[in-house]
Amino acid sequence: KKILLASVIAALTTGMAIANPAPYVGASVGITNNTATIKVLDNSFTGGAYRGVPFNVFAGYGGVINQNFYLAGEVTGTVGTANISENTQLKTSYGYGASVIPGVMLSDHTLAFARAGVVRSRFSSNESNTWQNGGQLGLGMQTSLTQNVDLRTEYDFVAYEAKNYSVGSISASTAPRADQFSLGLVYKLD
Numbered sequence: 001k002k003i004l005l006a007s008v009i010a011a012l013t014t015g016m017a018i019a020n021p022a023p024y025v026g027a028s029v030g031i032t033n034n035t036a037t038i039k040v041l042d043n044s045f046t047g048g049a050y051r052g053v054p055f056n057v058f059a060g061y062g063g064v065i066n067q068n069f070y071l072a073g074e075v076t077g078t079v080g081t082a083n084i085s086e087n088t089q090l091k092t093s094y095g096y097g098a099s100v101i102p103g104v105m106l107s108d109h110t111l112a113f114a115r116a117g118v119v120r121s122r123f124s125s126n127e128s129n130t131w132q133n134g135g136q137l138g139l140g141m142q143t144s145l146t147q148n149v150d151l152r153t154e155y156d157f158v159a160y161e162a163k164n165y166s167v168g169s170i171s172a173s174t175a176p177r178a179d180q181f182s183l184g185l186v187y188k189l190d
Contacts, residue, residue, distance in 0.1 A: 020190070021063035028056045028152065028184025032081070034090040037162075040172040050090035052081040056182065062101065070103035070111055078121070090176055093129075095121035099136060109144035119158055123176065132176065134160035142186060150186040155179070 034050040057079060062072020077096045099117025106112055115138035123130050140154030162175040 021061060022188050022190035023059070023061045024186050024188045025059045026057070026152065026184050026186040028058070028154075028182040030054055030056070030180050030182030031084075032092065032178055032180040034092060034176055034178045036090055036177065037175045038172065039162075039174075040170065049085065050092075051085040052083055052091060054078045054081045054092070054180065054182070056184070058184075060101070064105060068105040070101075070105055070113065072101040072103075072113075074099050074101055074115075074117075076117075076119075091124050092121045092178065093124040095119055097136060099138075103142075111142040113140050113142065114138065115140065115154070115156060121158075121160070121178075130163070132160045132163065134158040134176075134178075145185075148188045148190070150188065152182075152184045152186050154182050154184075156182070 030053065032052050032054050034052075055078070056076055058074055058076040060072045060074030062070060062074075065071050075096070075098050078092065078094045081091065081093055083091065097117050097119035099115050101113050101115050103111045103113030115136060117136040119134050119136050120131055121134065123132060136156055136158045138154055138156035140152060142150045142152040144150050156179075158178040158180070160176040160178070162173045164171060164173045
């Protein structure tokens with residue numbers, strides 16, 4: 001039984017081995033739009049749009065598995081966000097995250113991918129600074145410019161945890177959301 005079990009595990013994991021895995025690094029710039037779902041006295045509304053230009057850096061490790069399927073793990077960091085709107089209550093100044101990136105090779109040089117991950121962002125305003133966790137989902141495309149340099153474009157949605165507040169006897173909560181479009185360069189270290 002042990003030999004049979006070991007043989008099955010070996011056969012399954014051999015088919016899932018990553019072909020030519022490689023580490024990579026990159027940077028991107030984008031535009032983000034933050035809004036919040038606000039609940040006060042059992043009423044909900046959307047408020048406080050903030051727009052900014054985030055500067056992101058990332059590093060990952062990935063490769064093609066089982067023919068045309070791609071899989072990578074990636075860590076990201078937002079190193080700063082430039083303001084393009086007046087609302088500072090939903091400004092995300094910097095943060096970090098980790099995600100899994102499954103994808104499909106459309107050709108030898110073009111990848112369509114999805115992103116699922118978690119992020120932790122610092123929301124800054126004139127009154128306070130708070131850290132909030134969020135779940136991230138995204139879609140993107142990446143294509144080769146040279147042997148080691150790729151161009152990446154991506155859309156990501158982040159749903160942050162709700163924060164509860166009390167003002168006197170009235171309780172309220174805010175749940176920020178972010179939409180981000182980005183364009184970046186990826187350098188493969190193979």
